[in-house]
Amino acid sequence: MGGRASLIMVIGFAIIFGIINLNLARLSNTSVSSMVGYNESSTSRTVANAGANVGMAMLADNFFRPHGVLLDQNFATGPFAKSGFTISWDSIATDPLKPYLMLKSISRCTTFTKQGGQFYVIRDTVEVRFDCTRSKSFSTLGWMSNNEGNVFFIEGDSLWGNIHSNSNIHINGKAVFMGKVTTSGGFDPKISTKKKPTDNKAIFNGGWEEGVQERPFPNDLSDVIAIARNTTYSTLEPSHTNSRATNIWVELDPGTLAEQNGKAMIYTVAPCTTVVNWVDKWGHSHSDTYIEPGRGVKIDEMPLDSTTNQSIYTTENVYVSGTLDGRFSIAAGKDVIITNDIRYEREPNPKLPLYDPVNQTTTDMLGLIARNNVRIADNLANNANDLFLDAAVFALTGSFEADNYNGRDVEGKIRLIGSIAQNERGAIGNFSGDELNNGYLKAYRYDTRLDNPDKEKANPQSTQPPGFPGFSSPGPLKVISWWESTREPFDFQKFE
Amino acid sequence: MDIMMASVFGGVITMITINANLVIREAWAGFNSQLMVQQMLISNAQIVESEFRNMGCGLDVTVPAVTMARDTCIEFRMSLRPDPQYTPSTIKYYSGAASELTSTDNPDDRFLYRQQDGGALERVGIITKFNMVYYTMANDTIPTPVADPGSINIIEVTMEVQNPFVYFIDMSGKKHYASALWKQTRLASQNLRR
Numbered sequence A: 001m002g003g004r005a006s007l008i009m010v011i012g013f014a015i016i017f018g019i020i021n022l023n024l025a026r027l028s029n030t031s032v033s034s035m036v037g038y039n040e041s042s043t044s045r046t047v048a049n050a051g052a053n054v055g056m057a058m059l060a061d062n063f064f065r066p067h068g069v070l071l072d073q074n075f076a077t078g079p080f081a082k083s084g085f086t087i088s089w090d091s092i093a094t095d096p097l098k099p100y101l102m103l104k105s106i107s108r109c110t111t112f113t114k115q116g117g118q119f120y121v122i123r124d125t126v127e128v129r130f131d132c133t134r135s136k137s138f139s140t141l142g143w144m145s146n147n148e149g150n151v152f153f154i155e156g157d158s159l160w161g162n163i164h165s166n167s168n169i170h171i172n173g174k175a176v177f178m179g180k181v182t183t184s185g186g187f188d189p190k191i192s193t194k195k196k197p198t199d200n201k202a203i204f205n206g207g208w209e210e211g212v213q214e215r216p217f218p219n220d221l222s223d224v225i226a227i228a229r230n231t232t233y234s235t236l237e238p239s240h241t242n243s244r245a246t247n248i249w250v251e252l253d254p255g256t257l258a259e260q261n262g263k264a265m266i267y268t269v270a271p272c273t274t275v276v277n278w279v280d281k282w283g284h285s286h287s288d289t290y291i292e293p294g295r296g297v298k299i300d301e302m303p304l305d306s307t308t309n310q311s312i313y314t315t316e317n318v319y320v321s322g323t324l325d326g327r328f329s330i331a332a333g334k335d336v337i338i339t340n341d342i343r344y345e346r347e348p349n350p351k352l353p354l355y356d357p358v359n360q361t362t363t364d365m366l367g368l369i370a371r372n373n374v375r376i377a378d379n380l381a382n383n384a385n386d387l388f389l390d391a392a393v394f395a396l397t398g399s400f401e402a403d404n405y406n407g408r409d410v411e412g413k414i415r416l417i418g419s420i421a422q423n424e425r426g427a428i429g430n431f432s433g434d435e436l437n438n439g440y441l442k443a444y445r446y447d448t449r450l451d452n453p454d455k456e457k458a459n460p461q462s463t464q465p466p467g468f469p470g471f472s473s474p475g476p477l478k479v480i481s482w483w484e485s486t487r488e489p490f491d492f493q494k495f496e
Numbered sequence B: 001m002d003i004m005m006a007s008v009f010g011g012v013i014t015m016i017t018i019n020a021n022l023v024i025r026e027a028w029a030g031f032n033s034q035l036m037v038q039q040m041l042i043s044n045a046q047i048v049e050s051e052f053r054n055m056g057c058g059l060d061v062t063v064p065a066v067t068m069a070r071d072t073c074i075e076f077r078m079s080l081r082p083d084p085q086y087t088p089s090t091i092k093y094y095s096g097a098a099s100e101l102t103s104t105d106n107p108d109d110r111f112l113y114r115q116q117d118g119g120a121l122e123r124v125g126i127i128t129k130f131n132m133v134y135y136t137m138a139n140d141t142i143p144t145p146v147a148d149p150g151s152i153n154i155i156e157v158t159m160e161v162q163n164p165f166v167y168f169i170d171m172s173g174k175k176h177y178a179s180a181l182w183k184q185t186r187l188a189s190q191n192l193r194r
Helices: A002-061 A222-230 A357-361 A453-458 B002-053
Strands: A068-075 A083-092 A100-115 A118-122 A125-131 A143-147 A152-154 A163-165 A169-172 A181-183 A208-210 A248-253 A263-279 A285-303 A310-314 A318-324 A327-332 A336-344 A365-370 A374-376 A387-395 A400-402 A410-424 A429-432 A435-446 A479-484 B066-069 B073-078 B089-095 B110-116 B121-127 B129-135 B154-162 B179-187
Touching: A002 A068, A002 A083, A002 A100, A002 A118, A002 A125, A002 A479, A002 B002, A222 A310, A222 A327, A248 A285, A248 A310, A318 A327, A327 A336, A336 A365, A374 A387, A400 A410, B002 B089, B002 B110, B002 B121, B002 B154, B002 B179, B089 B129, B121 B154
Parallel strands: A143 A163, A143 A410, A152 A169, A163 A181, A181 A208, A248 A318, A310 A327, A318 A336, A327 A365, A336 A374, A336 A387, A365 A387, A374 A400, A387 A410, A410 A435
Antiparallel strands: A068 A083, A083 A100, A100 A118, A100 A125, A125 A479, A248 A263, A263 A285, A429 A435, B066 B073, B073 B089, B089 B110, B110 B121, B129 B154, B154 B179
16 A cells, blocks of 8 residues: 555656656757847858958959859858858949949858748848949049050159059159059059169159059049039029030139139130231231131020039030139030130149148139040130149040140140049140140149048048049948848747 | 654655745746746847947948947937938937836836837837947947047947846845846947948
């Protein structure tokens, strides 16, 4: 009797403790599952981030990768075992004026739980977006060419600002470069050294670098055209047309000495006949007749100021001269022709540092932007005197050049305060050795306001003429946002 | 004699059973509390972590992401969608007062609040501690309240969740609550590092 009762009692206790143990084990398992679930969620997110970082490294190595899947990677061992990621690279055209590039990394992490008999896979997404509209404006370079052709920098040439060419740079003699000189090709001939002397004895005060990544020219002038199309005026002056389809003549009028009252006077272009009488050294009288494009009928008068980005664009040629008070870009679907001096009402002084009050107070800034060429007209106004040119110049498919450079008179110097970016290096004069036979000498100074890091950080637009073309730097990329998918708390108890 | 021996054995067995029951109840309560607390903490942590990691998303690099930073309160801006055209929102996280939760045994528990664009307060969960330490890019600690939120590069978040109810009172009368601590060291949004 006693033995049976003892047996029943022992079995009873065993059952009770067994049930309790099971429950405790279940609680313990669930607790561990929660932590493992959190760990797997964290792993998934970490894998997605790792994928994004791998993608960034791949793009830094080569920005110009085809869109699509960059890498699909699975991990069989290590801390990321049973997980992987897919990295893709694409552009997003949400806004045609401001496209974005996007790097997307999607992770997959196989969990220990099952759903429908299959191991459940959790996924996380990281999206990194890049602003690909522009990294730098071409005006940040004092001199830039896509192709130098066979033109040499020679002794006596002095260039300020940073210099870059997507092709070889040819140098003969002691040309002086005040800023850094970079080339996507190399120097021709190689820079002279004691061991290997060459004719390239240039002085690089800012250093030099060969074989750097190209600064690709844009395909079009969409930035400045967009500003021309989108410029709106107050209801008091609603009639201005900034986008045209005929040849136009633009005269910049600074107004009074006060700021903010400049104007751009727009005229039609009409043939203009000028007769010049002159007497040669033998006393014979001559009469030359010039027929050249001239100012026609006034068709518009646009107010300018220094706080608004304004531009005018025509699909044809635009002829320009005058004095600017404001921030303005003049763009042409064909050529921009400089008919006379173009100056700022308040000129910066490139010889003074950027922080000097002279350079801090002037806000006048002009861009001359041509699909083809920016040309200096061979006309009476430009005859036999220096040409003053305050502007950032850009020639998309052509050059900055002087008309009839090897047939016109010896004019003087082009006194530029600004920058020049051109597809192919153009000619402005004809030389025999150091002697100028025709055209112009160079006196180029870089407008340091165009590469002002402080203003660029605050507002990149303030350091360049409105809509001035720029280039996407291949790296480092400009990340505008890094987004990681958000996750609802992951409840593993819902799974098998 | 038999009756006495039976009483002694019966008493011993009863004592053992009662003691075992107490131990089991304590262990069970502890496990249960720990489980609940862990799940609450993980839930809170995942919500906070997900949102903190996107801090500054969609903002211009010149605009500071964090607008206000104290040790128990943070306000920041971020876009809730990855699309850069999406208007960024202002999100605020802070721990409420302990006096708001007097109905529970635990005197330290409080709500963790989330507020979006100055709208209605959302209760993310119940916590006992929600502390933040801020670091500069040079890894220097920034004293709170942070005078220049733009200098914040890394945020260290510490969150503790305790069970609202006591699971054990020891011999000295001290109440014990199941507790879990989450410390996300150096939580840094990639957007703060641009």
